[in-house]
Amino acid sequence: MTDRANQYRGAQDASVASGRRDGDGRNGRRPSSRFTLWALAAGLGALLATDGARAQSGRLWRPEERILITSFHELGAVTADQRRVYAASPQGIEVYDFAVGRWEAPITLEDGFPLGERPSALLYDRFLDALWLGTEAGNVYVYRLTGGRWDALGPVAAGPIVRMVGDPRSGDVFLATPAGWLRLPRGGLFAEPVPRGAVPDGGGDISPEARLRRMDPFFDAIRGTITLDERLRRWPITDVEPADRPARYWVATYGGNLLYYDSRRMSAEPMAYGLLTRGVGAVALDGRRLWFGGDGRGPRRGVTAADVGLQQWKHYEAEYDGAPAGHVADVLPTASAVWFAASDGLFRLDRERESWQRIAEREGLPAREVYALAPGPGGVWVGTRNGLTFVTDDGAVEREGLFPARPIRRLLASRDTLWIASDLGLWLLPDASAARLPDAGGRGAIRPVLAPGSDVQPGLRGRVVDVRPVGDAMFVLTEDALYRWDADGWTGPLREGVHALGRLTALAAADGQLWVAGEGGVARLDLETQLWTTYLRPTDIPETPVYDVLPMGDDVWLATPAGALRLRWRH
Known part of the structure; x- marks a missing residue:
């Protein structure tokens, strides 16, 4: 954070930090008009089609109820009002409240x-x-901060909108294009x-470096290092x-996100926010810390x-740190490490040394592609x-390995017990706390057995994608149905409530709620009322499939190709 921001860091709580805009009446940001029509249609469909056991969300989300975290580091433009700075990337606009030193x-x-x-x-x-937004395609959009509505003005130029300047007296907007300047009254x-002479004073400079050089006589002295990051990469200035x-x-950069440049101190402070990749494959809670794979x-x-x-972000890159690239x-x-199952191997981040270790076939793994992890005695099951x-x-x-x-x-x-969801069905390893895999001669290990009664369930003989305990019951997920196992035996296949999700991908459970993820979204089962939502x-999730689900109290995190989406499901 900046030196100004540090004076205020302790003044706000986590709920304000991660989504609410307070203090100036902007906490009522609403979805776009197109989204509103989608949501109203979905709500009407739910009223007509639902019975007492299921419902579609179809709700109009308030701003603090849906937050999408994705990659923002490739910035194309930056602007500011009296207390916030806005930085635009292909995935969205990040918002930093410099008056209180917090990301919104x-x-x-x-x-x-x-x-x-x-x-x-x-x-x-x-x-x-x-906010007026110009794009490389020559399109112009207007986003109303108070109402949260996007308006598309359509293509204004044949090439990119290079710069926008507002007239503080008339309110006219001037647009710089490759063919020259345009004025939108x-x-x-x-x-x-x-x-060019009609553009407000000082607004005619198109190059961001030329503008910075005009405003700051010391810029040339720091030009060589202002965008140099801790890995000695130099990012181009875009605005x-x-x-x-x-x-x-x-200072907006393409690749290095946002910088706070202090000319008097000859320093540039990086403002880290968001993810390395656009999409997220997995999300996990680690105390008061979140991990996004x-x-x-x-x-x-x-x-x-x-x-x-x-508020505080740290990136571990494959190229420089040895983190997963897949x-x-x-x-x-x-306790001692954070483990990552990835398509390019098993990765271990040592907590004390902050060092990475990659484990793959050369180190003895049965395959490079790792799908699942579970804690074990003195290590992890992989x-x-x-x-x-x-x-x-x-x-x-x-x-030696199994399966x-x-x-x-x-x-x-x-x-x-270790439960094993595999392409061979559902298995378990009894007394896994003391179990070891066979030695070279096949001795000294407890062998896995089929889950009790699963052999009479045809759907559990093939691919099982997830398994989760809820109280005294165990819920099991295949690609097309849900199963429940308890003292009375197996119940299923259960498709009511999840049929709209398409191919099913993941399970999660917490606080009396069971979550089922799929290619079309997620479904939540209230175990007390037996109501599916x-x-x-x-209408609710901008992009699917949903790869992973992490319930956190009133919120739930979803890992999707568009990023990590946090939904406030209980309000």
Whole structure:
């Protein structure tokens, strides 16, 4: 945080930190008009189609009830109002309240941010209390901060909108394009060409470096290092905006996110926020810390850690730190390390040394692709594409494995039993707290057995994707149905409430709620009322499938290709 921000850091709580805009009447940001129509249609459909056992969410989400965290580091433009700085990237607009030194909820896909656009210019309009967004495609959008509504003005130029300048007297907006400057009169619908001299004083400079050089006589002295990060990468400057104090500036970079440049101190402080990758494969809670496993896509890959208030961020990159470069399917925090199951191996982050260890086939894993993790005695159980193995706390792989040539989809350590969801059905390893895999001669181990009664359930003989305990019962998920096992035996297949999700992917349970994820969204079962509620794409979730689910009290985190989505399901 900046020196100004540090004076106020203790003044706000985590709920304000991660989503609410207080103090100026903007905490009523609403979904876009297009989203509103979708939601109303979904709500009407739910009223007509539901019976007493299920319902579709179809709700109008308040701003603090849905937050999408994704990758924001490739910034194209920056602007500021009296207390906030806004930085635009292809995935959305990050918002930092410099008056209190806290990140607010970003403006992203679920808020109606235009999908597929690359921002190239951004302007705060004090007359409308709105953001003007120009893109590389020449399109212009207006986002009303008070109402939370996006308006598309359509293509204004044949090329990119290079810069936007507002006239503080008239409210007119000037647009810089490759063909010259355009003026959009306040309240007008059509832009008209104007000479450069007609642009408000100081607004004619298109190059961000030229503007910074004009405003700051010391810029040339620091130009070589201002965007140099801790890994000695130099990121190009895409935009600049004067900050709230003299000789301070907000600097947007393409790849290095936002910088707070203090000309008097000749320093540039990086402002870290968001993920390395756009998508998230897995999410896990580690005390007061959240882990977001990347999806293996994009130029910067790895994993991200953040506090639960979404204020402090740390990135672990594959290229520089040795973090996973592939899709992360599972995250397991233990006392001494944090383990990551990824498509390019098993990864161990040592808590004390902050060092990474990659374990793959060369180190003895049955396969490079790792899908599942569970805690074990003195190490972790590891499910791979080619079976199950055990890895000790110091990273040593047991010599033999189980279920060779069969994928292990999920592992669950419950009491003294290891439950194994595999392509061969549902298995368990009794007394797993003392179990070891066979030695080289096949001796000295407890062998897995089929889950009791599962052999008479045809759906449990094939691929099982997840298993979760709830009280004295065990819920098991296949790709098309849910099963329950308790003292009375098996119940299922249960498809009521989950049929709208398509292929099912994951289970989670907490606080009397059972969550089922799938290709089309998630469904929540209230175990007391037996009422199902579904949250579907696009009315509730901007992009699917949902890879992972993490319930956290009144909220739930969903891992999706668009990022980590936090829903406030209970209100």
